Amino acid sequence: MVGVRKSFGATHALKNVSFEVGPGEVHALIGENGAGKSTLMKVLSGAYQADTGQIELDGERFVPKDPLHARRSGIAMIYQELSLAPHLSVEENVLLGEEPHRFGWLNRPRRRTVAREALAELHHENISLDAPVSRLTIAEQQIVEIARALIGSPKVLIMDEPTSSLTQVDAENLFTVIDRLRQRDVSIVYISHFLEECQRVAARYTVLRDGESVGAGGMASARLNDIIRLMVGREIQDIYPRTSHALGKPVLELQALRGVAKPRSANLILHEGEILGIAGLIGTGRTETLRACFGLDRIKSGSVWVGSRESTHSSPTRRLAEGIGLLSENRKEEGLLLNRTLADNLTLTRYGPVSKLGLVNRHRQRQCAQDWLARLEVRAQSPEQAVSELSGGNQQKIAVGRLLHHNARIFLLDEPTRGIDVGSKVQIYKLLDELAAQGKAVVFVSSYLPELLGVCDTIGVMCRGVLSAVRPAREWNEHTLMAAAIGQWQAATS
Numbered sequence: 147m148v149g150v151r152k153s154f155g156a157t158h159a160l161k162n163v164s165f166e167v168g169p170g171e172v173h174a175l176i177g178e179n180g181a182g183k184s185t186l187m188k189v190l191s192g193a194y195q196a197d198t199g200q201i202e203l204d205g206e207r208f209v210p211k212d213p214l215h216a217r218r219s220g221i222a223m224i225y226q227e228l229s230l231a232p233h234l235s236v237e238e239n240v241l242l243g244e245e246p247h248r249f250g251w252l253n254r255p256r257r258r259t260v261a262r263e264a265l266a267e268l269h270h271e272n273i274s275l276d277a278p279v280s281r282l283t284i285a286e287q288q289i290v291e292i293a294r295a296l297i298g299s300p301k302v303l304i305m306d307e308p309t310s311s312l313t314q315v316d317a318e319n320l321f322t323v324i325d326r327l328r329q330r331d332v333s334i335v336y337i338s339h340f341l342e343e344c345q346r347v348a349a350r351y352t353v354l355r356d357g358e359s360v361g362a363g364g365m366a367s368a369r370l371n372d373i374i375r376l377m378v379g380r381e382i383q384d385i386y387p388r389t390s391h392a393l394g395k396p397v398l399e400l401q402a403l404r405g406v407a408k409p410r411s412a413n414l415i416l417h418e419g420e421i422l423g424i425a426g427l428i429g430t431g432r433t434e435t436l437r438a439c440f441g442l443d444r445i446k447s448g449s450v451w452v453g454s455r456e457s458t459h460s461s462p463t464r465r466l467a468e469g470i471g472l473l474s475e476n477r478k479e480e481g482l483l484l485n486r487t488l489a490d491n492l493t494l495t496r497y498g499p500v501s502k503l504g505l506v507n508r509h510r511q512r513q514c515a516q517d518w519l520a521r522l523e524v525r526a527q528s529p530e531q532a533v534s535e536l537s538g539g540n541q542q543k544i545a546v547g548r549l550l551h552h553n554a555r556i557f558l559l560d561e562p563t564r565g566i567d568v569g570s571k572v573q574i575y576k577l578l579d580e581l582a583a584q585g586k587a588v589v590f591v592s593s594y595l596p597e598l599l600g601v602c603d604t605i606g607v608m609c610r611g612v613l614s615a616v617r618p619a620r621e622w623n624e625h626t627l628m629a630a631a632i633g634q635w636q637a638a639t640s
Contacts, residue, residue: 147166147189148164148199148201149198150189150196152186152189153197156527159357160182160189161356163199163354163358163359167333168333169333171333172336174337175337175352176351179565180537181356182357182358184337190221190223191210191221191223222298224303225291226306226565227478229291230279232279235277235279236265236276237276264293264296267293267323268289273290284476284561285312285429288308288312289312296327303334305336308338314624315427316428317343336348339568340594345365353373355376355378355379377569386575388600389579389583391419391420395417397416398439398470400451403435403447405437405443406446409431409613410610410612411612411613411614412612413616414606414616418587420582420587422587422602422606423604423605424589425607426608426631427632430610431608431611431612436560440462441461441465442472469554471549471556471557475560477538485532487530488526488530488531488536489514491533492514492547493506493515493551495551519547521547522546522573523543523570539565542562542565542566554586557587558589559578559590561592562574562590562592575601578601595624596624602619604617609631609633
């Protein structure tokens with residue numbers, strides 16, 4: 147790709163960017179949210195048309211007309227924002243657009259075999275081929291998205307945040323697949339905010355900042371601090387800023403909490419000023435525990451205590467009134483109103499500060515939203531911009547900002563740094579540290595073990611639907627967390 151430019155109105159998303167990847171090479175494309183990474187790859191995959199610049203594929207001029215043309219030319223893309231058809235089955239999604247057929251008739255047995263093989267390559271034979279995608283967790287949907295991209299033997303595979311919802315085990319399975327694809331001379335563009343992953347899989351890297359290429363080189367000789375400095379334009383001294391937290395009285399307690407399907411049993415005590423992390427593999431019930439606690443899913447047995455009062459069978463409205471806020475891992479469908487403005491999304495659950503006599507004061511709402519945009523360093527044109535126009539990381543900041551505006555005292559955060567660049571992650575970590583220092587309480591679900599160890603005061607592990615063994619973070623390491631997550635309690639406690 148040479149001299150690629152792309153503008154959206156007055157916003158210059160790409161400014162004369164050049165990028166290349168060789169056969170059988172894994173090339174990491176790195177940058178903050180809004181730097182232009184996804185836009186550049188959408189130009190390559192035919193989703194966007196470049197204003198200027200040219201693309202060569204196998205040494206020949208290539209002008210992708212649309213995603214289908216690009217796919218049939220050998221370019222497949224795994225999108226950061228999943229692009230599945232929720233009403234179709236897993237099998238139908240994996241083969242969508244690539245259905246095996248003969249004489250115009252679908253070959254259903256062959257389709258089933260190919261879909262099963264694609265999931266098996268990712269070690270997820272357990273995902274039912276007949277299940278509607280809408281019933282899967284976000285992590286399972288991401289597995290289906292990756293499996294779909296593997297169909298059809300692509301020449302160039304673009305992976306945009308492929309592990310953002312995956313556990314360490316699933317990420318390692320994906321890295322094994324990447325190694326096999328590389329040996330088949332498949333060229334891979336790997337986009338990730340997990341720089342350790344980029345080091346693990348990529349031979350070279352290119353860094354984008356504000357729509358421009360600001361650095362490139364061999365990954366073997368690169369230092370992470372140098373890459374981070376290129377990304378953010380400044381030094382970041384401490385990725386996990388920590389201050390001492392004085393734990394206060396219990397504010398939330400789960401006693402043998404059991405949902406309809408999951409969790410099977412969840413026990414925890416959350417204190418004022420505490421950041422409590424929950425680790426675990428995909429499908430173990432971490433998300434379901436937060437949903438049941440917040441009143442979104444029905445509780446079958448057990449109890450929830452808020453402060454000194456039992457409040458088991460409740461609703462989200464009541465939880466909000468109790469000062470409890472939930473950040474869903476699925477910001478696209480559950481966390482945001484994508485067609486509404488930033489101001490509407492930020493103030494949605496607490497209109498008091500921006501209203502008078504029951505009517506929203508638009509000027510006051512915009513000013514309030516502008517203050518949050520500045521504090522969270524959201525890259526946006528104005529508070530009146532639609533949330534759907536922002537990058538994934540900036541959308542996540544808006545979702546977090548709504549909880550802050552709500553003035554919640556208990557934060558239930560499900561994968562809060564999913565799809566966020568390293569600079570923004572540091573902001574979120576610092577924000578959580580400040581909240582705990584103010585006496586707020588945080589439950590932090592994450593599949594990324596280093597951040598749990600770096601941010602949390604205490605960590606519990608979910609295994610097969612059971613949450614227990616909540617212990618101080620200093621008593622855990624990545625090995626013992628993973629051992630506990632797969633049920634090897636003896637190894638975890640030795």
